[in-house]
Amino acid sequence: MTLSIKKYKYSFPRPGVGSFLLVGILSFIVWANFxxxxxxxxxxxxxxxxxxxxxxxxxxxxxxRDLRVSEGEIVHKGQVLALLESERAHAGADEVQNRLAALSISKIRAEAEASEVQPNWGSFQKTHSHLVKTQRELYSQTRMAVLKEISALTEHYKLALEEYKVNERLFDSGDVSRVELMRARRMSIEAEQKINAIWDKYKTDARREIAKIQEEIVSQQSKLQERQSILDHTTLESPVDGIVKSLRVSTLGGVLRQGDELMQISPTNSQVLVEAKVSPADIGLIQIGQPVILKFDAFDYSIFGSWKGELTYISPDTLLEQGPDGRSNTFYRVQVSISDVQNKGSKVEHAHIKPGMMVSLDVLCSQRSVLFYIAKPIVKAFSGALGQR
Structure with missing residues (x-):
């Protein structure tokens, strides 16, 4: 008996286009999600x-009068940049100093009168001898006039006192009345009071003069500081190490008004920053500490690459500026710090970065999946559609 075996061939159904499409969509969703x-x-x-x-x-x-630097020159802190004519400033300061010396000498004379001592002129005898001579003569004349008046009253007082003593003896013997004795006593007292009044007035007038002179001295000292400041400002010095730029005036003999700009100095030893303007619509995405990619317009990005920085400052409120078209634009001011440590090996050296260079900034806020951006308009549309007014 012969057995025969038949071979059966099983064939799987070929996948259709729909299957390929489904696999492709699922693969895209997985890729877009990650x-x-x-x-x-x-x-x-x-x-x-x-x-x-x-x-x-x-x-x-x-x-x-003198311009000692030129545009583009490197200057150091304290270096003299320019000199203005100082003759008038010197004259003004000297005038006030002489006035102060005259007041001080007058005060010495008045203090001597108030204290009834000889004035001590000190160093003024050498530096301002003509003023000392005038005040010494005034002191002598005033004192002599007072002493002359007191001398006359003293004689009157002596006579009144002598008359009183005579009347006192006559009163004891009964030759004059008590009224005559009291009249003589009153005349002697009045003469003595007049002498004391002259001395008191002499001292009081001196004290009043001292107070007036002191007030004037304070006023003149303030004026001297002002004149000295004007004199000091005739020498213009650099406040920082830097480079001279924007030299506005270079003509010797040119007249400069108060507040006129002579030049600008760009500091060289200061930290370099990048300052930018961010739209208020984007301010919610950025925060201090975020990394920033910097592309300098002066260096081709495809050749020199970019620099890394860090967002270090965001203005607390919007700022307003006038645009070229006359319209007002609002923005937030931000600052980005850059350092050699962050950009070690960069083709652009730190020394080549100059103030004024324009920069394109990319602030790295976060990362989002492709799926998020695809679904965003759909989610946004549904969130609005499902709401009821």
Whole structure:
């Protein structure tokens, strides 16, 4: 008996287009869920220095006598930049100093009169001998006039006192009445009081003069400080180490008014920052400490790459500026710090970064999946559609 075996061939059904489409959609959803995209806030900024550009102004006006720097020159703190004519300032300060010396000498004379002592002129005898001579003569004349008047009254007092003593003896013997004795006594007392009154007036007038002189001295000292300040400001010095820029006036003999700008100095040893303006619509996405990608317009990004920075400042409120079209624009001011440590190995060296360079900023706010951006309009549409007014 012969057995025959038949071979059966089983064939699986070929997947249709719908299956491929479903697998593709599922794969895309998985990829979109795990693939993240950086969420950025973009802005335009400018390189600045932390200490800001120093504006050299003329405090009190004057004529430019000497200009000792030129635009682009490196200067150091305390270096003399320019000199203004100082003759008038010197004359003004000398005038006040002479007035103070005259007042001080007058005060010495008045204090001597009030204390009934000889005046001690001190160093003024050498420095201002002509003023001392005038006050010495005034002291002598005033004192002689007082002494002359007192001398006459003293004679009158002596006569009145002698008359009283005579009447006192006659009263004891009964030759004059008590009324005559009291009249003589009153005349002697009045003469003595007049002498004392003259001395008191002499001293009181001296004390009043001292108070008036002291008040004038205080006023003149304040004026001297003002004149000395004007004199000091005729020498313009650099407040920082930096580079001279924007030299406004270079003509010797040119007249500068009070507050006029002579030049600007850009600090060289100050920390470099990037300052930018962020739209109020994006301010909710950024916060201090976020990393920032910086692209300098002066260096081709495709060749030199970018720099890394950190967001260090956000203005507490919006600021307002007038746009070129005349419209007002609001923005938040932000600052980004940069350092060599963060950008070690960069093709752009820190020394090549100059104040005033324009910069494009990308603030790295967070990361979102592709699926989030795909679903965002759908979720937004449904959230509005399901609400009821």
């Amino acid at each position: 693939f993240n995209i950086d969420q950025l806030v973009r802005a335009q900024g400018q390189v600045i220095v932390k200490d800001r550009t120093q504006v050299i102004q003329v405090a009190d006006g004057g004529v430019l």
